[in-house]
Amino acid sequence: MYNFDYYIPTKIFFGKGVLDKLPGEIALHTSKVLLVYGGGSIRRNGIYDALLPLLAQAGIEVCELSGVEPNPRVTTVARGAQLCRDNGVGAVLAVGGGSVIDCSKVIAAAALSAGDPWDLVTGKAPITAALPIFTVLTAAATGSEMNNGAVISNMETHDKLGIKSPAMQPVASVLDPTYTFTTSRHQTAAGTADIMSHTLENYFSRAADFTLLDGMAEAILKTCIQYGPVALKTPDHYEARANLMWASSLAINGLIRWGKADAWSVHSMEHPLSAYYDITHGDGLAVLTPSWMTHVLSEATLDRFVRYGVQVWGVDPALDKWEIARRSIDITRDFFTRVLGIPGSLRALGIDETHLEEMAQKASTPALQKDAFVPLFPTDVLAIYRRCLD
Amino acid sequence: MYNFDYYIPTKIFFGKGVLDKLPGEIALHTSKVLLVYGGGSIRRNGIYDALLPLLAQAGIEVCELSGVEPNPRVTTVARGAQLCRDNGVGAVLAVGGGSVIDCSKVIAAAALSAGDPWDLVTGKAPITAALPIFTVLTAAATGSEMNNGAVISNMETHDKLGIKSPAMQPVASVLDPTYTFTTSRHQTAAGTADIMSHTLENYFSRAADFTLLDGMAEAILKTCIQYGPVALKTPDHYEARANLMWASSLAINGLIRWGKADAWSVHSMEHPLSAYYDITHGDGLAVLTPSWMTHVLSEATLDRFVRYGVQVWGVDPALDKWEIARRSIDITRDFFTRVLGIPGSLRALGIDETHLEEMAQKASTPALQKDAFVPLFPTDVLAIYRRCLD
Known part of the structure; x- marks a missing residue:
């Protein structure tokens, strides 16, 4: 177990009908x-109409930026930052899923920076300050509502890069599970896969001595396994949506990561797929995960797969260790494809051989070659891509 | 599941040799x-000698209050508050276990209050402000290092009361597992029982639909079951001490409580025992817990006990439900007494029939009669006390 600093200062208002707690928090700052949102679903599902009067009552004036893309573009960040500067805005309020929140975070930073927003994403210019950020979550998936990270895409350079800064930690977030009742079947499935992937990236770690965190991670995984299918079948099932929503935050707010802290293998491999093909992040993760598992399974990693199979999937611990490990991978694949209904191959997501080698080069960062659970070089990534092509 | 607000702004520095991160944080405030500590073990184990130069280097002057009792007294709180006022102190730094931290929290509040400190504890005078609080933890048990609660005793009135206030949330806490290598065998056992009790108070809840939190609670319980005995056998086992230390914080920082929020039955019954007999809190909890379980087991609560037995203790799920429940209680008792070596009866803790009825009256608060997992009236508490007398 590694030393760690733990600090999660975001205030969460969780539950039915808690939106009215937010404007008072915002009013303390500006x-x-x-107001940042995506394709307009918040106008159809009533959140917009509920929110605007509450903000007005709290004396908060609103500018709007709508149309944030599923893989948010740096061009949209630039547009939002300009709006902030032109209008003397004092805070950014994201209403949406992870894409909207990620975009809003970098807008909040770019609003206080004179340079090119892409420099903030690449790390060329450090993010040292940002406008206060508030969020209203409408999809359980990325956990962006409770951490200080963001992922922004540049479609010109085919880059999809993650960036973190304490300045981008949301001040407060509203998590009302009823807001996810209208999340589409596809997004519910992809979101569940995303939560599971965040958890697995921490769970498959070289630091296997922090068993408390392993247990926490298993709790999140089992929650997804139990409630993902329930939410697909009964979209307005409150307990299912609430458990998934809180799982999404806890999977990636630091709770199960700090003390472990390896490089994230599957995310690193998925980002090029989204950057080249604009696919849904969770779909890419679901396709890659079982093939990655097969690739990294070895004598050295066997015990971790055995714990995974037994604790998460209930595989019979009396079986041979290799049998447990292989079964756990098969069950994982089956859960993503058959139970959640996510396409099972890259080709089914519209990806062919064309860019595999370039994408493998981009995925195999120095961190992945050095700090991953099992180091992955471009040849490894290419082998994993090829394994899940069809 | 209930609505909840989640907010844990304490910064945690966790790991070996992280003490030097603290003075800079303190210096931001004062x-x-x-400096508050207990019987002087921090002078013997080297923490005092390490800390003082670090504070001096950061330009921080130190006043001292030592001799805080295991069940900290309101008289000690008063003495500390007076020291703060007399010396123009700007923050309180607790170095110790839960008693020292609890005492420090109320000192920090009382320093800013003109009235009787006991009024702050009883709630007669609300706690609205406190000096900034910092902690260096030396025992894994109460979790006080990461929450805003404190428990203070008044030996004149035989009251041991809990009080909470956002103002008493520590700003930053150092959790160095090596500082618990010298925790005594008795305190290690009682601390482990305390962590488990905090977890069980949340786990046995009427809100059984927050399965994610149940899984988190199970992870904490299994960590205690795995590592409590290891720490007893090998006091300087880093992983054991580290897992227990972080379990102590997560068990009672809100993570597994918010969204459930019943009244705490066993703690309510233990507090009078400590207030009348000055026993170790964890010992009292360990004696009461299995008897409380037996008292509240019924058709209505059976399923919760079945989940507990199967998930936490690995009882065979194919057994009859009542058999699983009874076994889980027996295993719990056996773990506390045989494995951790905690006395198994009130009489072994020096408690006889004399005050049972008075203590039962004190324990059965309005909250316990209304909001407990199973409501407990004085006759219930008395029956539970009697059940574990011998």
């Missing part, structure tokens, strides 16, 4: 927000 | 602290 009287003018940039 | 240049003069009250």
Whole structure:
């Protein structure tokens, strides 16, 4: 187990009908927000109509930026930052899923920076300050509502890069599970896969001596396994949506990561797929995960797979260790494809051989070659891509 | 599942040799602290000698209050508050276990209050402000290092009361597992029982639909079951001490409580025992817990006990439900007494029939009669006390 600093200062308002707690928090910081959202679902599902009067009552003026893309573009960040500067905005309020929140975070930083927003994403210019960020979550998936990270895409350079800064930690987030009742079947499935992937990236770690965190991770995984299918079948099942929503935050707010802290293998391999093909992040993760598992299974990693199979999937611990490990991988694949209904191959996501080698080069970062659970070089990534091509 | 607000702004520095991160944090708030500790073990184990130069280097002047009792007294709180006022202290630094931290929290509040400190504990005078609080933890048990609660005793009135206030949330805490290598065998056992009790108070809840939190609670319980005995056998086992230390914080920082929020039955019954007999809190909890379980087991609560037995203790799920429940209680008792070596009866803790009825009256608060997992009236508490007398 590694030393770690733990600090999660985001205030969470969780539950039915808690939206009215937010405007007072915002009013402590500003009287003018940039309201950021996506394709307009918040206008159809009533959140927009509920929120605007509450903000007005709290004396908060609103500018709007709509149309944030599923893989948010740096061009949209630039547009939002300009709106903030032009209108003297004092905070950014994201209403949406991870894409909207990620975009809003970098807008909040770029609003206080004179340079090119892409420099903030690449790390060329450090993010040292940002406008206060508030979020209203409408999809359980990325956990962006409770951490200080963001992922932004540049479609010109085919880059999809993650960036973190304490300045981008949301001040407060509203998590009302009823807001996810209208999340589509596809997004519910992909979101569940995303939560599981965040958890697995921490669970498959070289630091196997922090068993408390392993247990926490298993709790999140079992929650997804139990409630993902329930939410697909009964979209307005409150307990299912609430458990998934809180799982999404806890999977990636630091709770199960700090003390372990390996490089994230499957995310590193998925980002090029989204950057080249604009696929749904969770779909890419679901396709890659079982093939990655097969690739890294070895004598050295066997015990971790055995714990995974027995604790998470209930595989019979009396079986041969290799049999447990292989079964756990098969069950994982089956859960993503058959139970959640996510396509099972890259080709089914519209990806062919064309860019595999370039994408493998981009995926195999120095961190992945050095700090991953099992180091992955471009040849490894290419082998994994090829394994899940069809 | 209930709605909840989640907010844990304490910064944690966790790991070996991280003490040097603390003085800089303190210096952001003040240049003069009250250093609070207990019977002087921090002078013997080297923490005192390591800390003082670090504080001096950061330009922080130190006043001292030593001799805080295991069940900290309101008289000690008063003495500490007076020291703060007399010396113009700007923050309180607790170095110790839960008693020292609890005492420090109320000192920090009382320092800013003109009235009787006991009024702050009883709630007669609300706690609205406190000096900034910092902690260096030396025993894994109460979790006080990461929450805003404190328990203070008044030996004149035989009251041991809990009080909470956002103002008493520690700003930052150092959790170095090596500081618990010298924790005594008795305190290690009682601390482990305390962590388990905090977890069980949340786990046995009417809100059985927050399965994610149940899984988190199970992870904490299994960590205690795995590592409590290891720490007893090998006191300087880093992984054991580290897992227990972090379990102590997560068990009672809100993570597994918010969204459930019943009244705490066993703690309510233990507090009078400590207030009348000054026993170790964890010992009292360990004696009461299995008898409380037996008292509240019924058709209505059976399923919760079955989940507990199967998930936490690995009882065969194919057995009859009542058999699983009874076994889980027996195993719990056996773990506390035989494995951890905690006395198994009130009489072994020096408690006889004399005050049972008075203590039962004190334990059965309105909250316990209304909001407990199973409501407990004085006759219930008395029956539970009697059940574990011998």
